[in-house]
Amino acid sequence: MEQLKFTFDDGGHKSDCERNSRRDAAALQVHPVLMESKATSASLMRAVVQEETLERAWKAVRQNRGGPGVDGMNVDLFESWWSKNRQRIVDELLAGTYQPQPVKRCEIPKAKAGVRVLGIPTVLDRVVQHAIVQVLTPIFDPGFCEHSFGFRPGRSAHGAVLAARKFAADGFRWVVDVDLKAFFDQVNHDVLMGRLAKRVADRDLLRLIRRFLRAGMLDGGVVGPRTAGTPQGGPLSPLLSNVLLDEWDKELERRGHRFVRYADDCNIYVRSERAGKRVLDSCRRFLAKRLRLEINEEKSAVARPSTRTFLGFSMTAHRDPKLRLGPDSLVRVKNRLREILRRTRGRSLPAIVFELNQYLRGWFGYFRLIETPSVLKELQSWIQRKLRCYRIKQLGRASRLFWELKRLGLPAKELVWLLSTSRGPWRLSRNSQVHQGFGPRYWASLGLFNLPASWRSFRSTT
Numbered sequence: 001m002e003q004l005k006f007t008f009d010d011g012g013h014k015s016d017c018e019r020n021s022r023r024d025a026a027a028l029q030v031h032p033v034l035m036e037s038k039a040t041s042a043s044l045m046r047a048v049v050q051e052e053t054l055e056r057a058w059k060a061v062r063q064n065r066g067g068p069g070v071d072g073m074n075v076d077l078f079e080s081w082w083s084k085n086r087q088r089i090v091d092e093l094l095a096g097t098y099q100p101q102p103v104k105r106c107e108i109p110k111a112k113a114g115v116r117v118l119g120i121p122t123v124l125d126r127v128v129q130h131a132i133v134q135v136l137t138p139i140f141d142p143g144f145c146e147h148s149f150g151f152r153p154g155r156s157a158h159g160a161v162l163a164a165r166k167f168a169a170d171g172f173r174w175v176v177d178v179d180l181k182a183f184f185d186q187v188n189h190d191v192l193m194g195r196l197a198k199r200v201a202d203r204d205l206l207r208l209i210r211r212f213l214r215a216g217m218l219d220g221g222v223v224g225p226r227t228a229g230t231p232q233g234g235p236l237s238p239l240l241s242n243v244l245l246d247e248w249d250k251e252l253e254r255r256g257h258r259f260v261r262y263a264d265d266c267n268i269y270v271r272s273e274r275a276g277k278r279v280l281d282s283c284r285r286f287l288a289k290r291l292r293l294e295i296n297e298e299k300s301a302v303a304r305p306s307t308r309t310f311l312g313f314s315m316t317a318h319r320d321p322k323l324r325l326g327p328d329s330l331v332r333v334k335n336r337l338r339e340i341l342r343r344t345r346g347r348s349l350p351a352i353v354f355e356l357n358q359y360l361r362g363w364f365g366y367f368r369l370i371e372t373p374s375v376l377k378e379l380q381s382w383i384q385r386k387l388r389c390y391r392i393k394q395l396g397r398a399s400r401l402f403w404e405l406k407r408l409g410l411p412a413k414e415l416v417w418l419l420s421t422s423r424g425p426w427r428l429s430r431n432s433q434v435h436q437g438f439g440p441r442y443w444a445s446l447g448l449f450n451l452p453a454s455w456r457s458f459r460s461t462t
Helices: 014-025 044-048 051-064 075-095 123-143 157-169 189-197 203-214 237-254 273-291 327-340 349-367 374-395 398-407 416-420 432-437 440-445 451-460
Strands: 103-109 115-120 174-179 217-219 222-224 258-262 265-270 301-303 313-315 323-325
Touching: 044 051, 044 075, 044 123, 044 203, 051 075, 051 123, 075 123, 123 203, 123 237, 157 258, 157 265, 157 313, 174 273, 189 203, 189 237, 237 258, 237 273, 265 273, 273 301, 323 327, 327 349, 327 374, 349 374, 349 451, 374 398, 374 432, 374 440, 374 451, 398 416, 398 432
Parallel strands: 103 217
Antiparallel strands: 103 115, 174 265, 174 301, 217 222, 258 265, 313 323
């Protein structure tokens, strides 16, 4: 799953696509064939098949790794195949005979309930899609609205969150939280292709993009047709989503709204609840009429920013709001940590700490913007208690715990009670002597990632 590996923010797929966008930003150069006229050039396909374009595309796919598509070919096998068949693929692209293969269906659980359906293209199709993105991004991205942050070079979820906080701090204390219903499954192909055709005159490239849109999905050995939607999982989908939703951005901008959009999540900031309801109704009508999209009525609402979550973050209710961890984000991180710290895993303590650190560094890298560090202190304390439970479970008998704590320097006379206790690991982990023995110093000696200390270090440098 090249574009949609596990991430730490809401939605799962956003942060990884965002990293790809930042990494590819330096590679997005305007090709010579685009210099004449970005909007009307009829030879964009030549730019797609240029050697340096395909080489950058293959490099991006190789770095992202990801699983195989319906053909079963992974990145390692593809490398030798690509060197032998590259020219044939280039000829097919130029001749307009290239046919994308169906995507492979893959399901990942959503944060609350249900699953998100991904469509995983083959490695070859991912390379071709990356090449198309390199050519189209310099054409479309400069014209996108400044309030759009998702999947764009040089922009990130952090930028979106900071912009949202600024609007709330400026006195726009009501938010119209708009969530599009099954957006990536409901994109109308004709509407999208119409938006693309306004800037792209190369019929061969437009035809190839439509073929990618209409490529079926393999599910249970049967390929189902696709008449709508742009499958999540391919490198092309994020750019196409921005192309389609840019008209909505421009309409909101024309009306003078303060808003932030990241992919299909859009927050519009207004001064009153009445104004928010009016804006939500107008968005509902505009999206249905112009873009043929529906609003998810269950997830959309007009509310105070402090009661909503945007990209995993929420805000406090202060006049000058502070960013805080969204409630759902705290539940998700604890659920993931419970999996890592499950007492029956049978792994050594250093191995558990190593795995834990890998996850915590990535999680903190995303949520380091929060301005309420108390939640990090509580989370760190909870992690250490779970680790104490894990260590107690490893030791097995209470007598072993007695000798382990004695080895750590605790007086034997204070530990005698352990030799006859019947308490379980969770109750023992709260005991003062056990806490003293397996305290912060003990975990620091094992190299456990310290969330509060990392937050203080980050704040001191910003």
